[in-house]
Amino acid sequence: xxxxxxxxxxxxxxxxxxxxxxxxxxxxxxxxxxxxxxxxxxxxxxxxxxxxxxxxxxxxxxxxxxxxxxxxxxxxxxxxxxxxxxxxxxxxxxxxxxxxxxxxxxxxxxxxxxxxxxxxx
Amino acid sequence: xxxxxxxxxxxxxxxxxxxxxxxxxxxxxxxxxxxxxxxxxxxxxxxxxxxxxxxxxxxxxxxxxxxxxxxxxxxxxxxxxxxxxxxxxxxxxxxxxxxxxxxxxxxxxx
Numbered sequence: 248x249x250x251x252x253x254x255x256x257x258x259x260x261x262x263x264x265x266x267x268x269x270x271x272x273x274x275x276x277x278x279x280x281x282x283x284x285x286x287x288x289x290x291x292x293x294x295x296x297x298x299x300x301x302x303x304x305x306x307x308x309x310x311x312x313x314x315x316x317x318x319x320x321x322x323x324x325x326x327x328x329x330x331x332x333x334x335x336x337x338x339x340x341x342x343x344x345x346x347x348x349x350x351x352x353x354x355x356x357x358x359x360x361x362x363x364x365x366x367x368x
Numbered sequence: 369x370x371x372x373x374x375x376x377x378x379x380x381x382x383x384x385x386x387x388x389x390x391x392x393x394x395x396x397x398x399x400x401x402x403x404x405x406x407x408x409x410x411x412x413x414x415x416x417x418x419x420x421x422x423x424x425x426x427x428x429x430x431x432x433x434x435x436x437x438x439x440x441x442x443x444x445x446x447x448x449x450x451x452x453x454x455x456x457x458x459x460x461x462x463x464x465x466x467x468x469x470x471x472x473x474x475x476x477x478x
Contacts, residue, residue: 282467284414291371292406292414292457294467306465347419352461354404354419361413 249273249357251343256362263333263366269326269343269359277301277321280351283328285339286361295341296328297351310336333366340364372397372458372470379476385446388473390458391439396468398439402461405434405443408472409454417456418443445475453477 255267269281283295296307296317305317316329326343340363344355373391380386390397390405397403403421406414416425418434421441431447441460445452458470 284469291472292408292459292469294459294469297467308466342413344414347416347425352400352402352467354402354416354459355406355414356416356419356425358413358415 249345251345251357251359253341253343253359253362256341256364258365258367259333260368261334261366264329264331265333265364267328267330267341267343267362267364269328271324271326271343271345274345274357276319276324278349280346280349281317281319281326282344282346282351282355283317283326284342284344284355284358285337285364286342287336287339290339293339297346298326299351300349330364333364335366338364338366370468372460372468374456374458374470374473376471377474377476379478380445380448381478382448382450384448385444386448386475387445388443388456388458388475390441390443390460390470392441392460392468393439395464396460396462397436397441399463400461401436403434403436403441404459405432405441406457406459407452407454408457414457448477450477 282297340361345357347353405418422434
């Protein structure tokens, strides 16, 4: 059974940093691209970033480019999102999601339960 | 990258069919068969219902179907059931190697 479990969310001040983790199990982690998608309270879904299966290729939404870094440790079956220079607009539930296939553009077939990041003074 | 355009809400009675539209541009929906649809009941994580415009993952009922014409994709739910009540989001791959989501559509089963 595929499981994705996010952690690392919490309350942080504007300008601060936070690192999210997503522990994966139930599939060959290194074979699939992984993404982060966020959802602000009461709002819709917003794609954040994706990393290829081997970690060599990454893409970011314009809203987080230069501030967030996605990475993965395939030896630990774990996905990360390093978030710096956080803003109030980054407040959201952050989901990790698994790519449908090795081609990450096809969609995301499994999602974690999400972890809440609140940016406020 | 602007969000894809979805109607804020749709509704239907049990047994009826409803269609949710998702309008993008020639830089996303119109150029790639990389449209996905997600179902999100309140307080839960999204669930993939359709990928690559019209493919259903295993376990998704065949009452759910997807299609695309030009810059607009559509999700049709036939034989509506009470359990289908949820928010639905479309997404598309874009020419910038990113993904864009729609604003979401709230489906109410009357």
